[in-house]
Structures are given as C-alpha cells and as structure tokens.
Amino acid sequence: MSRRAYFESEESMAYQSGEDIMHTLTSIAGRYIGANPPHPPVYRVSRSGPVRKCDDHRYSFPLGVLFPDMGKGQQVYAWAKLWSDSDQEFTFHVTCYGPLRLYHNGIGVFGSAPDEEYPAMPLLKLKCGLVKGWNHFVLEFSLGERGLGGQFGTGSRKNKPLHFIVPSLEREGQEGWLYTEPLDAPLQEIPSGPLGEKATGVSWLPREEKPAAVAPFGQLARMYGLCSGMSAYAWAKINGSHCGREPVVFSGEAFSPVEFSVNGKLVFRQEQAGTFRFELQLSAVSHNLTANCMCGEQDWGFQLDPIAYKLLTPAQEIKGYSGKWLYLGPFQRGQEINLAACQTMRQTTRSGTGEEVYWRTELPGGEVRPFLENEWFGRWNYPLGVTLYGLLQLGKAGQRSDIRDYVLNHIEFATSRFSYSLWDRARYGAAGLNNQLSHIDSLDDCGSFGATMLLADRERKLEGVTQTAAHIADYILHKQDRLEDGTLYRKVGVSRTMDNTMWCDDLYMSIPFLCRYAEWSGDDKLLDEAARQVLLYKKYLYIPERQIMSHVFDVERGAPTRTPWGRGNGWVLFSLSELLTVLSQEHPSFTDILQFYRELCAGYLELQGRNGLWHQVLTDPQSYEETSCTSMFIYSYARGARLGWFMNPEPYIQAVRLGWKGLTRHAIDKQGNVYGVCRGSSYSFSNQYYKHELGWNLNDTHGIGIVLLAGLETLSMHEWQASTSTHAAEMIGTPGKMGNGSV
Incomplete structure (x- = not known):
C-alpha cells in the first residue's frame, strides 16, 4: 500500500486550529455525536x-x-x-x-x-x-x-x-x-x-386474523383465555391537547370488573360487567391511563366508546400496530407489580403463572419487541467501549456535561435492558438489542465496554450495572477458555481459522475490566489475575530482540505469528498503562510489569515514523500510517512520563509531542474526521496481510476514543511539565531548598 496522504495539508486540523488540543478533541466529539444521535429503540x-x-x-x-x-x-x-x-x-x-x-x-x-x-x-x-x-x-x-x-x-x-x-x-x-x-x-x-x-395471488402465514372476528368478545379473553382469579393491565395515553379547562369524559362497556388509573392514581372502579362513565379534570399534558381488568366467569376486558377512544394516543409507537392499547398479564388478582417500571419498556415482569412477560398488542400472537436500529448509539461492542471511554473523559476534563450525559445515556441504554435482552434471546432465538452482551462467547463481547461501564457508574448510578458487571466478571473468571497454565485464549473463534489462538488484543478485552471491577467490588484478587495474565501473554507473544509483540499465538502450531501489527501492540501497552495506574508498587508483580512496560516503550520508540506516526506493520515504514496504535502509544507514553514510570522520560515526552502533531497534521481533518484507523482484523503469519489486505476506515470506532484519550493525556503531560517547571523555579529561588539548582 502506498504512503499517500489522507488529505491535503490545508484540510488538516493543525492548519485550521494550530496547537489547541481541546478544540481538536471537542471537534472530533461533536462530529461523532452529531452523526450518532441518541435515538430510542424501535x-x-x-x-x-x-x-x-x-x-x-x-x-x-x-x-x-x-x-x-x-x-x-x-x-x-x-x-x-x-x-x-x-x-x-x-x-x-x-x-x-x-x-x-x-x-x-x-x-x-x-x-x-x-x-x-x-x-x-x-x-x-x-x-x-x-x-x-x-x-x-x-x-x-x-x-x-x-x-x-x-x-x-x-x-x-x-x-x-x-x-x-x-x-x-x-x-x-x-x-x-x-x-x-x-x-x-x-x-x-x-x-x-x-x-x-x-x-x-396466494395466502401467507402466519394468518392475520381480525381481532373482532375471534370469540369470545373481550380482548383479554381472546389474548389470555378465561383465567379464573387473574387480572391484566391495559395501557394507553390521554392526549394532553384534549385536556385543560373542560373535564374529559370516558365511557364504554366493561365485560368484567375493571379499575382505571391516571398516572398511577386510581380514578374509577366498577365491580361488575356493564356500561361505565367517569369524568376527569386533567392538565393539558399527556397522561398515562391504565385499566386493571379482572377476569369474569364468561368474559373479560372492556371497550371505550368511539368519542372516548379519540381522546387517546398510543402508549408507545409500535411499528405494525395501529391500536392504542398495550397489554400486560395475566397476573394473580391482587398481585403486586411495579407497573411504572414496566412502562419504561425496559424490563419484563413475572406473571401469575410464574413466567416472565412483556407488553403485547391485541393482534393474535402480536407481541411487542424493542429493536436497536441505530448504527452506534445504544450498541454494545468492544470498539465502542474505547470510544465512550474517550468521550467520557473528555466530557469530564472539558466540563462538558452534554458529552458526559451522552455517554452515560448510551451505556444505560444497554445496561438497563440487560435482563430483558436475556429473556428476549431465550424467547425469540436471538435478542433484538444487546446482541453481544446477551450472548457473551468471547472477551470481545464484554471486557472493553464493561470497563467503561464501571467508570460511567461512578459518575451516575446506572440502571442494570450491578447485574451486568457480575455477569461479565463471572464470564472472564470462570467461563472464558484457558490454557493449562491459566492463560486466556480463544478455543473457539469467530471463524474456524481463529480457533485455538491467543491474541494480544485480548489483554485490553480483560485487563481494564479486571482492574476496575477490583476497585468497584473491593476484591483485590482481581488485580492479581490481571497481573498474571500480562506476564503470561508476555511469555507467548513477546519478541525480545525487537522488544515488541506478535499479534497472535497459534496454539495448534505452538508458535507465535511474529507479525508486529500496530493496533495489537497498542492494545498491550494501553492495557499495561491501565494496570500500572492502579497496581500498588508493593505488589509482587509490579517490578516485572513495570520492566515489561519499559521494554515495550523502548521498542516502539525505535519504530516511530518520520511524521510522528507509527505504521500498520510496525517494522515496515512502507505500510500505512495507522492512527489507533499511534494514539495508544502517545497515551501510554504521556501517562508514563507524568506518573514517573521512566528512568529518562525526555525521549518519550518528545515522542508524544511529535506523535500528537502528526495526528493533527496527517490523520485528523478540520471537520473532526479521523483517518487511518485499521478496520477489525483477522490474523496471519504474514505481514503482507496486515499491509495489503487489512485497510483503514474513516471514523472507525476502533480509533475515535483512543485519539481523544491520547489528546487528554498529552494535555495532562503538558500541565504536569508546567507545574514541575514552576515548582523547580520556586525551589531555585528559595535558599537552602536545592543545593545544585537541578530538578
């Protein structure tokens, strides 16, 4: 692949905004959020x-x-x-x-x-x-x-x-x-x-029967049959445009005992079948109207008169259904359920027969299901874990509550529906949302996004996080396949060619989650496991003569690929920087892990390109300049310099400066588009696969978040340098504080 520039220099972020890092980061975030608005499920x-x-x-x-x-x-x-x-x-x-x-x-x-x-x-x-x-x-x-x-x-x-x-x-x-x-x-x-x-010219199955054509007459009898001692709910909304000065009148016929409530407050009860009528004085806003119907001896349900029915709007827009009522049940009469929670459409509830149930329509067999039809917002996958990590940290550092809340809402979209998605998968064969979280079969499915989820939960308690986090921890610790020595690996891959392999990517799919879950749960043994995995992966994947990592270890062959893929190496150094941030210096593995970090940093430093960027194949300067690995190296170097992990930080500080300048000149344009991010990979024993077949995508989610994190760490490094210089100057001017004037 030729080393053609991604865009003209005049189109670069650096040409437009110079050295303003925060402006660059907010431009990237604004473009991403604008392209992925927070639509609800369909x-x-x-x-x-x-x-x-x-x-x-x-x-x-x-x-x-x-x-x-x-x-x-x-x-x-x-x-x-x-x-x-x-x-x-x-x-x-x-x-x-x-x-x-x-x-x-x-x-x-x-x-x-x-x-x-x-x-x-x-x-x-x-x-x-x-x-x-x-x-x-x-x-x-x-x-x-x-x-x-x-x-x-x-x-x-x-x-x-x-x-x-x-x-x-x-x-x-x-x-x-x-x-x-x-x-x-x-x-x-x-x-x-x-x-x-x-x-x-032909008939199609399943047959679409008209509800009124099926006996008995009451809609609940048609849906649930005659269930002695049972009740069920119907839910619609009262259109606020009909409310205000004059009372609204509801009339109709009940086929069994019924209670009507508005916004959870009982407003009318009728103990027997027959016609009914009641008036309500309501403010000019939308109101929840629920009917709790009890099963009668021969029928149950109700019907509003046409004039009253026109006062209603659908409880929730349901594609493929023109009615206004949704139904939930059946329940034992008097059974307590959290109806308000059910009306969020995020969860099932237990019926009177012991089964979990969700809302449905009165169409024969017409059940309601939420589907995620957004490209990214609300989705759960590992690249988005890093994307949201970067956006969350930017929202905090830049005091941008709008960015912060966007991230929290995205994550809660998934976690609040976690329990529902497990039920949806069991009932329908595959879930309509949370497709990876509800069907975890690899570290990709859980660790990266789960780590960001735990950070987000510190900002605001998010619905469903406790159950979701425990599920992920159980998978990583007890269900993910391991070699005899305990190393995490992929016994079964996404395809047959990926079976029985160990990927350096999986350090990021496990280590940050273990670190954050240790803090979140108070169980420091998880840090022991994180440290153990790092050193085990070094045993299988490290290339000591170059001080870099192979992308994959093939377990069947018993050999590493020795392919120095950029992002794979980036995942490793990124993970080490996350672990070193929380690992105590007294931990028995701290010294070995710090030494491993320093060796890798030295190896990567030798391979930085002339534009400040690292390459898709780290050892091949003719392969394209790759943005995600560059950002991971910048992030890890800047953090290491700031936190004192280097014996001599100056070469790494200069690498950070050169790398960030390279990103803003060559990989980020003035609209906040991010170029040169390698797409999701398979693996090979040949560098040619990574160089010629594994191309890059524009605004790929594998790179957006880590670019944001790299910029934020670069800013923090600059602030640390400034404060260190100020402190040194103060010390020099204070008699007796610094004998030789050195920092």
Missing part, C-alpha cells in the same frame, strides 16, 4: 412462531417439521424485506436443507446445487448488492432427497445482527417473515416491492 410487533432466529441471528425455516406431507414438485415461499442506508455489497449466510432459490428484488441471485442441499453442510456465503432503501427477499424451498427448508440471514452476528421486516402492506412494520403453505405451482410473479397480500 418497537415492532413480532411473533414467536416456528420461523425464528438462531443464535447466529439467521432465520430458521423448519419446513420439514411444518409441512411433513409436502410432496415433490411443490414449493414453499418465504418473503421479507430489509432496509439499507446506502448502496452496498453485503454478505449473507445460507444453509440449505433441500433445494433453495433466493430472489432479491424479484431477480434470482442464488440457486443451490445438490451437494449443498444437506443440513450438515457448512454454511454458504452469498454476496448481494443491496440498494438504498427497501430490499425485498424471497426464498423458494423445494423438497429434496435429504430434506426441506434452510437458514438465511446476516453474515455477521457480532456487528450486523440484522432483522427482517414483514413486507406486505397489511402488516407494514412488523418484524419477521411471511411464508406460504406448499403450493402446487410456482408463483407467477416474485414479489419485488410493496404489495398487498391478495395481489400476490
């Missing part, structure tokens, strides 16, 4: 039917079970749509139980071969050119010699856990797929855009 109608997600977020179509009598020559079709923000090439994964054809926007893009039509075959990777907007997908299944059905969906459950949307006009906004019964003839036309279901 709520959709979803059904827990036979077509559901697997753990890897692909949808499973068990058609052999659904249609055991399907014959040769028949077809089953499944139809859904997917939104894309841009024209892009995307990889899907498919497993064929039998013959399968895939259509994208009406055009056939895949047809299985006989040797691919077997459930035990490895999944197939299909590249598809998505268009901006809605993309319609149709799967055509036939009965083969070995089976029927298949699995289809996202090619990356970690980063792109996509969910498909029901495509017909009648069910616009619902999550999931429509599918047909076995058809004797192929569809005359493959659906390729918005259509009513009748216009396709």
Whole structure:
C-alpha cells in the first residue's frame, strides 16, 4: 500500500486550529455525536412462531417439521424485506436443507446445487448488492432427497445482527417473515416491492386474523383465555391537547370488573360487567391511563366508546400496530407489580403463572419487541467501549456535561435492558438489542465496554450495572477458555481459522475490566489475575530482540505469528498503562510489569515514523500510517512520563509531542474526521496481510476514543511539565531548598 496522504495539508486540523488540543478533541466529539444521535429503540410487533432466529441471528425455516406431507414438485415461499442506508455489497449466510432459490428484488441471485442441499453442510456465503432503501427477499424451498427448508440471514452476528421486516402492506412494520403453505405451482410473479397480500395471488402465514372476528368478545379473553382469579393491565395515553379547562369524559362497556388509573392514581372502579362513565379534570399534558381488568366467569376486558377512544394516543409507537392499547398479564388478582417500571419498556415482569412477560398488542400472537436500529448509539461492542471511554473523559476534563450525559445515556441504554435482552434471546432465538452482551462467547463481547461501564457508574448510578458487571466478571473468571497454565485464549473463534489462538488484543478485552471491577467490588484478587495474565501473554507473544509483540499465538502450531501489527501492540501497552495506574508498587508483580512496560516503550520508540506516526506493520515504514496504535502509544507514553514510570522520560515526552502533531497534521481533518484507523482484523503469519489486505476506515470506532484519550493525556503531560517547571523555579529561588539548582 502506498504512503499517500489522507488529505491535503490545508484540510488538516493543525492548519485550521494550530496547537489547541481541546478544540481538536471537542471537534472530533461533536462530529461523532452529531452523526450518532441518541435515538430510542424501535418497537415492532413480532411473533414467536416456528420461523425464528438462531443464535447466529439467521432465520430458521423448519419446513420439514411444518409441512411433513409436502410432496415433490411443490414449493414453499418465504418473503421479507430489509432496509439499507446506502448502496452496498453485503454478505449473507445460507444453509440449505433441500433445494433453495433466493430472489432479491424479484431477480434470482442464488440457486443451490445438490451437494449443498444437506443440513450438515457448512454454511454458504452469498454476496448481494443491496440498494438504498427497501430490499425485498424471497426464498423458494423445494423438497429434496435429504430434506426441506434452510437458514438465511446476516453474515455477521457480532456487528450486523440484522432483522427482517414483514413486507406486505397489511402488516407494514412488523418484524419477521411471511411464508406460504406448499403450493402446487410456482408463483407467477416474485414479489419485488410493496404489495398487498391478495395481489400476490396466494395466502401467507402466519394468518392475520381480525381481532373482532375471534370469540369470545373481550380482548383479554381472546389474548389470555378465561383465567379464573387473574387480572391484566391495559395501557394507553390521554392526549394532553384534549385536556385543560373542560373535564374529559370516558365511557364504554366493561365485560368484567375493571379499575382505571391516571398516572398511577386510581380514578374509577366498577365491580361488575356493564356500561361505565367517569369524568376527569386533567392538565393539558399527556397522561398515562391504565385499566386493571379482572377476569369474569364468561368474559373479560372492556371497550371505550368511539368519542372516548379519540381522546387517546398510543402508549408507545409500535411499528405494525395501529391500536392504542398495550397489554400486560395475566397476573394473580391482587398481585403486586411495579407497573411504572414496566412502562419504561425496559424490563419484563413475572406473571401469575410464574413466567416472565412483556407488553403485547391485541393482534393474535402480536407481541411487542424493542429493536436497536441505530448504527452506534445504544450498541454494545468492544470498539465502542474505547470510544465512550474517550468521550467520557473528555466530557469530564472539558466540563462538558452534554458529552458526559451522552455517554452515560448510551451505556444505560444497554445496561438497563440487560435482563430483558436475556429473556428476549431465550424467547425469540436471538435478542433484538444487546446482541453481544446477551450472548457473551468471547472477551470481545464484554471486557472493553464493561470497563467503561464501571467508570460511567461512578459518575451516575446506572440502571442494570450491578447485574451486568457480575455477569461479565463471572464470564472472564470462570467461563472464558484457558490454557493449562491459566492463560486466556480463544478455543473457539469467530471463524474456524481463529480457533485455538491467543491474541494480544485480548489483554485490553480483560485487563481494564479486571482492574476496575477490583476497585468497584473491593476484591483485590482481581488485580492479581490481571497481573498474571500480562506476564503470561508476555511469555507467548513477546519478541525480545525487537522488544515488541506478535499479534497472535497459534496454539495448534505452538508458535507465535511474529507479525508486529500496530493496533495489537497498542492494545498491550494501553492495557499495561491501565494496570500500572492502579497496581500498588508493593505488589509482587509490579517490578516485572513495570520492566515489561519499559521494554515495550523502548521498542516502539525505535519504530516511530518520520511524521510522528507509527505504521500498520510496525517494522515496515512502507505500510500505512495507522492512527489507533499511534494514539495508544502517545497515551501510554504521556501517562508514563507524568506518573514517573521512566528512568529518562525526555525521549518519550518528545515522542508524544511529535506523535500528537502528526495526528493533527496527517490523520485528523478540520471537520473532526479521523483517518487511518485499521478496520477489525483477522490474523496471519504474514505481514503482507496486515499491509495489503487489512485497510483503514474513516471514523472507525476502533480509533475515535483512543485519539481523544491520547489528546487528554498529552494535555495532562503538558500541565504536569508546567507545574514541575514552576515548582523547580520556586525551589531555585528559595535558599537552602536545592543545593545544585537541578530538578
């Protein structure tokens, strides 16, 4: 890869704002936050039917079970749509139980071969050119010699856990797929855009029945059946525009005993079925209206008169549902529940039958689910752990409560829904949010973001942190795979080629969390474990003649790759600086870890490039200048100089100055865009993979946060130098304080 500049020098942050570090940092933060506004989750109608997600977020179509009598020559079709923000090439994964054809926007893009039509075959990777907007997908299944059905969906459950949307006009906004019964003839036309279901010429499952067409009449009887001794809640909102000077009147018919409450306060009770009417004097704002219905002998539920119904707005906007009421239950009559907490839409609650339940609609099988449809805000993954760490520290150092609160709200978006996401995954096969936190199977899934979560919890007590932190600690300490000597490693990787490997990245995915959880929980033994892991990783990955690290140790080969990837080395030094900050000098491993830190710092110092930046392959100056490793080295050097970890700090102080100047001149433009951040990696025994195949992304979250942290540590180093110089000058001017005038 050529060493072409990322942008013209006149477009650089340094050209625009000079040496103003805080201006640079707030520009980067402002661009990031502006591009990722704090949208809430999207709520959709979803059904827990036979077509559901697997753990890897692909949808499973068990058609052999659904249609055991399907014959040769028949077809089953499944139809859904997917939104894309841009024209892009995307990889899907498919497993064929039998013959399968895939259509994208009406055009056939895949047809299985006989040797691919077997459930035990490895999944197939299909590249598809998505268009901006809605993309319609149709799967055509036939009965083969070995089976029927298949699995289809996202090619990356970690980063792109996509969910498909029901495509017909009648069910616009619902999550999931429509599918047909076995058809004797192929569809005359493959659906390729918005259509009513009748216009396709066939009937689609699951059937969409009209609620009023199903007996008995009361909506709660239809949803829950007749449950003697049970109750359930209905929730809507009163539109504030109808309130104010005149009382609002609610009237209708109750099919069983009912109580109405406004904002949690009981306002009307009726002990038997029959018509009802009550008036309320309310202020001109939105109000929660809840009805607690008790099951009668023959029916239960209620219905408002049309005029009263018009006073309401939906309790929560639910895609795929035009009604205004949401329902929760059933409960034992008199059972106490925290209804206000349930109305935050963040948690389930235990029903009267002992099951956890969540809000639903009155549509048959129409349950409500939250989905994370933001690109970054609210998401939980390891690069965002560092991004939010940088933003949080900037918000504090710059006294920017808006930045601080953005971070806290992002983290609480995830932690407050942690318990719900575990339930959602168990019920639907894969969670609609918290996809990594609810399904931890690697250090990537938990440690980095978890470490920032614990810092954030110091700023403001965040809902769900205690349970989430304990879950992460249990995983790292008791569930993550280890070698016989206790070293953390990846027995099972994201792909087969990553199985049985040890990555230097995983020091950052574990060490900062262990350090902060030790302080948070008061258990110093976690620091012992953190120190032990650092020295074990040194045993496997250190390259002593260069004083740098191999990226990966291949356990099956029993050998390190000896590939000096920049960010991998950055993770190591970053982690050491986090550990040394909290490790007591009296700790038995402190001296060894400090010496390891100094050796690495010396090795990296020899490899700093002429522009002040380090390279993607540290030992190859022809590889591109990489921003995230540069920032980690700057951060760790500046902190080490300030905290006295170097015998001679001056060369490292100069490296920090040169490195930060290089970032603002060559990697950060005047709009606050961050260039040259290597994308997420696989690994190789060859440097050529890192140099030629592993390119960089603009504004990649692997780099934004650490650039912010590097700038903040550089500022702290400058302040430390200034205060040290001032103190030295004062000492020189005070008789008897400094005999030889040296600092």
